[in-house]
Amino acid sequence: MIEALRTTAFRWALGIALWSISLSLLLLAFVYWQTGTFVQAELAHRLRHELRYVAAEPGAAVSRLEIWLGEDLHNVRFAGLFGPDGAKLIGNLDALPLGLSPDGEVHRIGTPVMIAGRRLREELWMAASRLADGRTLVVAHDTDEIDRANATVLRALILALGPVLVLSGLGGFLLAARARRRVKATQEAIAQVRRGDLNQRLPVRGADDEFDRLAQDVNGMLAEIARLMEEVRSVGDAIAHDLRTPLTRLRARLERSRTGAHSLAELEEVIDQSLVWLDQTLSIITAILRIGEIQHKHRCAAFSRVDVAQVLAEAAELYEPIAEDKSIRICVEVTHPLPFLTGDRDLLFEAVTNLIDNAVKFTPACGLVRLEVSRRGAICILAVEDTGPGIPPAERDQVFRRFYRAEPARHTVGNGLGLGLIAAIVELHGFQAVITDAPGGGCRFEILCPTTIDRGALHTAAVISA
Amino acid sequence: MARLLLIEDDAETAEEVLGDLRNRGHVVHWEASGPTGRTAAVGGAWDALIIDRMLPGCDGLTVLQALRGAGDQTPALLLSALTDVDERIRGLRMGGDDYLTKPFALGELAARIEALLRRPVDADATILRVGTLEIDLITGIGHRGQRTLDLLPRELKLLIYLMRRPGQVVTRAMLFEEVWNYSFVPKSNLIDVHVGRLRRKLEAAGERSLIHSVRGLGFTLISDD
Numbered sequence: 180m181i182e183a184l185r186t187t188a189f190r191w192a193l194g195i196a197l198w199s200i201s202l203s204l205l206l207l208a209f210v211y212w213q214t215g216t217f218v219q220a221e222l223a224h225r226l227r228h229e230l231r232y233v234a235a236e237p238g239a240a241v242s243r244l245e246i247w248l249g250e251d252l253h254n255v256r257f258a259g260l261f262g263p264d265g266a267k268l269i270g271n272l273d274a275l276p277l278g279l280s281p282d283g284e285v286h287r288i289g290t291p292v293m294i295a296g297r298r299l300r301e302e303l304w305m306a307a308s309r310l311a312d313g314r315t316l317v318v319a320h321d322t323d324e325i326d327r328a329n330a331t332v333l334r335a336l337i338l339a340l341g342p343v344l345v346l347s348g349l350g351g352f353l354l355a356a357r358a359r360r361r362v363k364a365t366q367e368a369i370a371q372v373r374r375g376d377l378n379q380r381l382p383v384r385g386a387d388d389e390f391d392r393l394a395q396d397v398n399g400m401l402a403e404i405a406r407l408m409e410e411v412r413s414v415g416d417a418i419a420h421d422l423r424t425p426l427t428r429l430r431a432r433l434e435r436s437r438t439g440a441h442s443l444a445e446l447e448e449v450i451d452q453s454l455v456w457l458d459q460t461l462s463i464i465t466a467i468l469r470i471g472e473i474q475h476k477h478r479c480a481a482f483s484r485v486d487v488a489q490v491l492a493e494a495a496e497l498y499e500p501i502a503e504d505k506s507i508r509i510c511v512e513v514t515h516p517l518p519f520l521t522g523d524r525d526l527l528f529e530a531v532t533n534l535i536d537n538a539v540k541f542t543p544a545c546g547l548v549r550l551e552v553s554r555r556g557a558i559c560i561l562a563v564e565d566t567g568p569g570i571p572p573a574e575r576d577q578v579f580r581r582f583y584r585a586e587p588a589r590h591t592v593g594n595g596l597g598l599g600l601i602a603a604i605v606e607l608h609g610f611q612a613v614i615t616d617a618p619g620g621g622c623r624f625e626i627l628c629p630t631t632i633d634r635g636a637l638h639t640a641a642v643i644s645a
Numbered sequence: 646m647a648r649l650l651l652i653e654d655d656a657e658t659a660e661e662v663l664g665d666l667r668n669r670g671h672v673v674h675w676e677a678s679g680p681t682g683r684t685a686a687v688g689g690a691w692d693a694l695i696i697d698r699m700l701p702g703c704d705g706l707t708v709l710q711a712l713r714g715a716g717d718q719t720p721a722l723l724l725s726a727l728t729d730v731d732e733r734i735r736g737l738r739m740g741g742d743d744y745l746t747k748p749f750a751l752g753e754l755a756a757r758i759e760a761l762l763r764r765p766v767d768a769d770a771t772i773l774r775v776g777t778l779e780i781d782l783i784t785g786i787g788h789r790g791q792r793t794l795d796l797l798p799r800e801l802k803l804l805i806y807l808m809r810r811p812g813q814v815v816t817r818a819m820l821f822e823e824v825w826n827y828s829f830v831p832k833s834n835l836i837d838v839h840v841g842r843l844r845r846k847l848e849a850a851g852e853r854s855l856i857h858s859v860r861g862l863g864f865t866l867i868s869d870d
Contacts, residue, residue, distance in 0.1 A: 454750075454861060461748055469829075496799060497825065500838040529829050 192351030199347040207336040214332045218325050223285040226306045229318050237310045241269055255321035257292055263313035281307040281315055377405040421463055425456045466596040473603040484519040485527055491550050494531040498539055506544045514553040518630040522608050530604040533597040534563040534624050541567030561626040564617035575614040647692035647762050649673045652682030654700050665751040679703025686712055691719050693761050698725035706739050713740035720761035733828055752862040756814040773808045776868035792850055800843045807866040816863035840864055
């Protein structure tokens with residue numbers, strides 16, 4: 180229970196209860212004040228009316244006063260007619276009360292009066308007026324009635340406050356308990372997630388309130404985490420597999436040649452082959468580490484203006500001899516003017532060479548690898564097209580994951596890390612990589628680079644041929 | 646034969662490096678920590694230093710910086726497990742003459758040490774000559790004997806790099822760094838194809854071979870006279 184007192188829900192409930200109580204109190208105070216004012220105004224009105232009525236005809240003043248007093252059964256009315264010298268002519272007031280000005284307005288004044296033969300000091304509401312003949316007329320009324328009315332209203336209000344307190348407290352408690360139950364269910368679900376059950380989801384009541392929306396967001400996040408964990412696991416498996424294959428081969432070879440080799444030359448050959456396999460294994464590890472480095476780094480500090488057309492031309496030049504050996508032509512098309520890109524020249528070059536490497540690898544002899552830089556609005560497009568087998572649309576999303584290789588590519592040399600590396604580089608730059616069909620039937624990789632158009636940055640590079 | 650100082654904390658790596666460099670005829674001294682390495686570097690007359698980037702006691706870069714600060718210009722090669730390009734740039738900026746990422750082939754290290762020991766020849770010459778091969782650096786025109794060579798710009802750059810280091814082993818990674826100015830390791834046979842092309846142009850008229858492959862490592866340009 181003490182713990183319950185500390186919960187946010189409870190404090191909120193308490194706050195709500197206090198707030199509603201304050202509101203009720205304020206409302207009641209207002210009603211009380213308004214009732215008092217109304218009763219008092221009513222009385223003042225009656226007194227002023229009577230005063231005017233009696234004073235209207237000085238000749239009939241005495242009889243009118245007597246009638247007014249005569250109607251009073253409860254000894255609440257007082258009146259007096261006083262001569263110009265202040266002597267009492269008629270009425271149940273002994274003397275002209277001190278401090279009462281004959282202005283016709285109603286004042287509350289304490290004064291001694293005679294009631295049922297006893298002299299009492301009473302609080303009276305009274306009004307006075309001087310008649311034309313010099314006499315002063317006073318009419319007055321007991322304040323008890325107003326005080327009683329006020330007291331009654333106050334008592335009623337105080338009595339009503341009790342239930343208000345109880346009801347708002349109860350309401351707050353119920354609300355708090357309900358919120359607490361939902362929080363508790365959520366907490367239990369989260370505790371299970373923390374224990375490692377990533378398939379656990381937070382309860383959603385279907386009410387589409389804030390709580391539900393929050394729970395849905397968290398559930399979405401959990402699903403994404405579960406997906407990533409699965410991916411990491413499968414990447415781990417893939418890495419282990421890719422490393423184990425050459426290492427197993429290597430081990431067997433070494434073991435066999437330790438006893439089987441007949442000459443030093445034979446042994447040297449085995450060692451050379453082993454070194455090649457080891458280098459392959461190391462290159463896989465290096466590539467994985469590089470992807471990790473690129474993904475985790477905030478290289479933006481090393482970003483500078485990069486001439487993409489030049490990067491593309493240099494990459495094409497680098498691959499030109501190897502393509503020529505396969506009778507593949509590499510051509511570069513640049514549409515001017517081009518904006519400078521902000522980026523890391525080395526990494527962009529690495530990304531482009533990886534794309535060209537793939538393109539050359541998958542393009543059959545006498546094919547064409549086309550490199551293109553163009554601009555579509557504020558977006559600079561780097562594209563590499565080939566006339567190879569292409570990538571089925573269903574597999575395009577997966578291509579950029581580490582270690583993925585489209586089925587037909589399995590028999591081609593490579594460790595499947597090239598595209599993972601490209602994805603990491605593209606992501607680091609805030610670019611986007613897209614795979615489409617090339618017009619020639621092969622595959623078209625596009626790197627979309629959003630640039631801020633700056634007229635001054637547009638440049639015209641030398642005509643490029645590869 | 647050169648006097649070399651190796652500052653490397655991993656005993657097994659050090660042992661392999663020591664063995665290999667001693668086999669190649671160098672005198673190598675080994676220190677396993679930053680502070681002792683620094684003392685040894687200041688005390689001895691070394692031809693080159695090999696400094697591991699991460700050392701116990703004191704970082705390899707700090708050792709190097711201290712030496713350079715004291716006016717010591719002994720060529721230094723940094724070894725590091727960090728493959729990051731930025732790390733490499735930092736290492737070179739702090740006074741390193743070369744930077745090699747672990748794991749490395751022993752031959753690669755030896756080739757790079759060799760390159761540090763034998764600074765490029767004819768730095769001021771306008772004409773480079775190796776045997777019957779000649780390049781005019783001002784016109785950029787090369788000759789093999791009387792025959793004029795038809796070289797692409799990159800091939801010219803590659804040939805100049807090789808001619809400045811005659812008889813020296815030049816690795817693929819070194820070529821990619823120095824001739825192409827990119828510092829990641831390219832796919833294995835890219836450089837070979839470029840060198841192969843250049844080689845064919847040099848030997849087009851049936852001349853003797855100038856560029857020789859060094860198995861598993863790189864290339865070397867050997868004079869034909």
